[in-house]
Amino acid sequence: MAKQGLTPFVRKRVKFDEAMFFNYLRENASPKLRAFLRSIDSRARVEMASYIVPYLRGSEEQSVLADRRRRSSKIKKAMLVLIRSLRTSLAKYEDLASIEITDFGQLGKSGSTLLPIGLPFTDVLKSEVVRLTNLFDFYNKLYN
Numbered sequence: 465m466a467k468q469g470l471t472p473f474v475r476k477r478v479k480f481d482e483a484m485f486f487n488y489l490r491e492n493a494s495p496k497l498r499a500f501l502r503s504i505d506s507r508a509r510v511e512m513a514s515y516i517v518p519y520l521r522g523s524e525e526q527s528v529l530a531d532r533r534r535r536s537s538k539i540k541k542a543m544l545v546l547i548r549s550l551r552t553s554l555a556k557y558e559d560l561a562s563i564e565i566t567d568f569g570q571l572g573k574s575g576s577t578l579l580p581i582g583l584p585f586t587d588v589l590k591s592e593v594v595r596l597t598n599l600f601d602f603y604n605k606l607y608n
Contacts, residue, residue: 482513536607543600547593554589561586 489501504512 485513532607536603539603540600540607543596543603547596547600550589550593550596554586554593557589558586 490498493501
């Protein structure tokens with residue numbers, strides 16, 4: 465029977481301090497590692513630290529990673545809905561522009577009141593669909 469009043473030893477987690485970590489590296493790391501770290505852009509160093517930190521912090525990072533996954537799914541869903549809506553709008557706009565009016569011709573031809581001055585609206589919609597699709601592909605790579 466175990467003695468009452470004694471609690472099992474639980475190891476206390478140490479908070480990770482980025483400044484202390486880089487100071488330690490500055491003082492104790494090999495010259496080759498320091499040269500390598502200096503050759504990397506400062507933004508990339510911080511990004512590399514973000515990959516190392518989960519291994520050092522352990523379970524403390526699970527909530528951060530869960531938030532990242534939720535944010536990723538929100539962004540992806542919103543972008544997919546927006547891309548689909550723009551494609552639908554583009555198709556409906558092209559249908560409207562192709563309507564033929566007797567004695568006047570098509571609504572979407574040059575000089576029509578439907579066609580905005582300057583860049584045709586269909587080209588604007590197409591370019592926005594392409595831009596958002598490329599951005600969606602980038603987010604897929606970023607969050608995977």
